[in-house]
Amino acid sequence: MAADRGSGWRGLRVAILILALWEVAGRFDLVAGGALPSVGEILVRLWQDRADYPLHVWATLYASAAGFVLGNLAGVAAGVVFALSTTALRIFRGVNIAIFALPPIAIAPILVLTLPGMAPRVALAALGVYFVTMTATVVGISQADSRAADLVRAYGGSRRDVLRLVEFRGALPVILAGLRIAAPNAVLGAILAEFGGGGRWGLGTYLLGSLGRGEPDRLWGIGVIATLIAGLSYAAFALLSRRFLGSARAVTLNTAVPAAQPDRGPLARRIVMSLATVALPFFLWWVFIKATGVPDLIAKTPAAVVDYLFFSPAAGAAQERLWAAMAQTLPITFLGMVAGLSFAFILAILSRLAPRAIEAFMPVALVTQTMPLVALTPLLVLILGRGTSLTLWVTISVTFFPAFVTLAQGIALVPRSAEELPRVYGASRWTEMRMVTIPASLPYLFAATRLTVPRALLGVMIAEWLATGRGLGNLLNQSRGYLDYAMIWTVAAVSVGLAVLFYQAVVMVERRVLGRLGMTTAE
Amino acid sequence: MAAPDGIVLEGVSKTFRGRGKVVEALRDVSLACPSGSFTAIIGPSGCGKSTVMRIALGLETADSGSVRIAGEAPMEAARAGITGVAFQDAALLPWRSVRRNVEVPLEVLRRRPSDHAAEVAAMIGLVGLGGFENSLPGELSGGMRQRVAIARALVTHPQVLFMDEPFGALDQILRRQMNVELQRIWAETGSTALLVTHGIDEAVFLADRVVVMHAAPGRVVEVIDVPFERPRRPPLFSDPAFHRVCDHIAEVLHGG
Ligand SMILES: Nc1ncnc2c1ncn2[C@@H]1O[C@H](COP(=O)(O)OP(=O)(O)OP(=O)(O)O)[C@@H](O)[C@H]1O
Ligand SMILES: [Mg+2]
Secondary structure (H helix, E strand, C coil): CHHHHHHHHHHHHHHHHHHHHHHHHHHCCCCHHHCCCCHHHHHHHHHHCCCCHHHHHHHHHHHHHHHHHHHHHHHHHHHHHHHHCHHHHHHCHHHHHHHHHCCHHHHHHHHHHHCCCCHHHHHHHHHHHHHHHHHHHHHHHHCCCHHHHHHHHHCCCCHHHHHHHHHHHHHHHHHHHHHHHHHHHHHHHHHHHHHCCCCCCCHHHHHHHHHCCCCHHHHHHHHHHHHHHHHHHHHHHHHHHHHHHHHHCCCCCCCCCCCCCCCCCCHHHHHHHHHHHHHHHHHHHHHHHHHHCCCCCCCCCHHHHHHHHHHCCCHHHHHHHHHHHHHHHHHHHHHHHHHHHHHHHHHHHHHHHCHHHHHHHHHHHHHHHHCCHHHHHHHHHHHHCCCHHHHHHHHHHHHHHHHHHHHHHHHHCCCHHHHHHHHHCCCCHHHHHHHHHHHHHHHHHHHHHHHHHHHHHHHHHHHHHHHHCCHHHHHHHHHHHCCCHHHHHHHHHHHHHHHHHHHHHHHHHHHHHHHHHCCCCCC | CCCCCCEEEEEEEEEEEECCEEEEEEEEEEEEECCCCEEEEECCCCCCHHHHHHHHCCCCCCCEEEEEECCECHHHHHHCCCEEEECCCCCCCCCCCHHHHHCHHHHHCCCCHHHHHHHHHHHHHHCCCCCCCCCCHHHCCHHHHHHHHHHHHHCCCCCEEEEECCCCCCCHHHHHHHHHHHHHHHHHHCCEEEEECCCHHHHHHHCCEEEEEECCCCEEEEEEECCCCCCCCHHHHHCHHHHHHHHHHHHHHCCC
């Protein structure tokens, strides 16, 4: 494979070039008055700090790995159940969206308040993994070749046979692609939970401890290590995924009309289902509090939050602070999301038009994008200061990565025969793109949008928490400092609620557009 | 004339509704294929041929009318391993080798593929794919994929065999060879066969009766008996009597 080696070399060359530029910029303090240390300086500092790292790395690694395993087990199991039972999928929709949409930073303080020891970290890592894997499983299974499923049914195969012979194996590439997003997510989750406090060890704890001391080289060192962990976990699953994708690609376009299945049951049943869907997350919230047995003073039930926000003597002031924070957070969230998404879409499309150029760029993009956000933010603070542009960049970088992977994956799934058809008629690469690749990747664009909604909010809140001192993130951090438990729970609930709302809006647009085009949602 | 163990469709109607469009795919279609007979369905594209087959296989339910396969409901017959099927589209599992694709019906029917290794190999040889047992579908040509689908349809020795344009992607020579082979296998197994095809000559060569369908709404317009002796041999293709039957079917097909 001469072409492979060529692009590998080009990637290496680009990397070396960037490292060289970095070294020069660092040596001569060209960026933000020395905020960017040179590669050499970072390495020297890493060496000096070498005694600190093992325990911190181990703590983060342990929590991420445990969360990764638990989250994946839960995700695959739930995915299979949801693929088999539309009723279960419907009832759990609210829970799933909430789990997906919750900005981990918003519930990190809550988990630290309610769970002992390492549990908050494992839980947050698992939550970051669960949704990705669950969705990938459902998507993979529902996208399975309906003709092959017909064949199994034609021989009297049961639903389980179809699942076993066709759907699950067909879903594997999608699940594996999900895992490579999930793996860095687990690391991110673990580090974010360390943020919420508790425990002496962990890269997040180390980072927070070093943040105030104004030592760029150490911050960068921690960032490099965190990125390395996340990047390696990504690479491992990318490799696995590539091995599977080669043979599992459908050879022709599946033309079967997808079975749309809106609930056609009686009205009463539908109403009960909708209510259950909305009520279940709140019910689980309540169960969680009762199960952990944390005192009412610290753990607030949904009712307590409503009471605080509307009926308590402090309600007026609380509302005012909340509104002010939201007015600061929401516009920038939207802007960052749109920018990150556009960037991802353009790059994914280009990766098909000019595969070689992108291949050379890919390693660089991957390294920067797998970087756990928490590790990235202090570095961006050093470079960009504590203003709005910081928030924007953090948000773009956290939305771009998952969106790009989703889109690239979707575009890679476009059947060969469909793409070759326009080419046969002498179409240019661009025409081919316009006629086949872009329309075929539309479901994935929406899927990517859904994926980035909560991440955008997360990015903004992290930047606010760590640096800018504005908005919901700051309100959360402040309340933590003042032990204002009711406000902590309120901000968490409101952030999750906002993300869910955003998400639902995207889903509605998606339904309408895809419905008109006769495509299915990549659920 | 409807023997209890053939294929019997009575007054089957089917309408598809979707995205603001209503397609009457089948209107009052009746079809009786006696046990051991060979029936071909021919008709313009979109007239509902595949739909007839999918209903007979239990993949689609008819709005009205009844369907019996070997005296049983379609799904029952399928579960009993009575039916075999080759779709218009090969529908191979892209991650399975040729051999493992041929084994799919056995697995679904809970038969141990290792007990049937000889048959699997024989079927693969029969369709001329010996040596490709371990290839993946992506590495085969369109015609080769379709031949895998045919081998897969035959591997269970079905009593009732459904084929939806199984030879569509084959060249003329191979197609004739496969026609002869199919006739031999069908005669050997004594199965009831229903073949959907676009080739008039293929229909006449293979079938006892040719069912001609028209579109919008999909319906049966005529059933033509084909009287030739069996086994039929390739020279029949150039027999004048053969051509007369073909011409008659072509006329009916074009609304004459
Ligand atoms: N699942 C479906 N949903 C909506 N309409 C359908 C569906 N399946 C088939 N149809 C419609 O029913 C009609 C008959 O389709 P069918 O596939 O049976 O045609 P056919 O005779 O097999 O055509 P061809 O020779 O091209 O394969 C067509 O008009 C088609 O559009
Ligand atoms: Mg058809």
